[in-house]
Amino acid sequence: MKKHSNSENSRQADIVTLKDGITALLKAYRLQGKLNEVTVVSSWERIMGKAVALKTQEIYISQGKLFVRLSSAPLKHELVMAKTRVLEIINAEVGEKVIQEVVFL
Template identity: 80%
Template sequence: MKKPNSPENSRQADIVPLKDSIKALLKAYRLQGKLNEVTVVASWEKVMGKAVALKTKEIYVSNSKLFVRLTSAPLKHELVMAKTRVLELINAEVGETVVKEVVFL
């Protein structure tokens, strides 16, 4: 029979799931915001589709604004008309409000 204060039992108390540890690390170093911005840029093709991604020249996030440079004027016009829907899709992909405005260049 093991004692309640044995080293094996105290180790069990220190075990934390990896997911929780990573969240704590991101919070401690204040990296969660930047990670969300990178996730937005990385998931652009997944959210908007291959056709839009092929006509996207540059994409970046600055001050909660998503800047997208496109090579097609008709596509730019189409996306400007659907700006709120694009904003909803992108924030839904990340799971929180990272982008407050989308600017098509």
């Protein structure tokens, strides 16, 4: 029977979970903010629902502002009235304050 060497035990001390490793990598390369922005854009349909997504022509983020171009004037008016709620829902989805303002075009 082989005896476990001390080097294996010291190696286990260096073990990091995959989640922690990816988080550290994103932090080191300053990519977390961009990843959060991509998450917001890609999950727009899930956040706002299929009806809103079907009337959304374009969605992009620039300098902390989410720009949404809609094809329906009544929907645009309704979303402008609920702008703060939309902002809360979006930031809650990501888990941090990624978007400071929502602009409906």
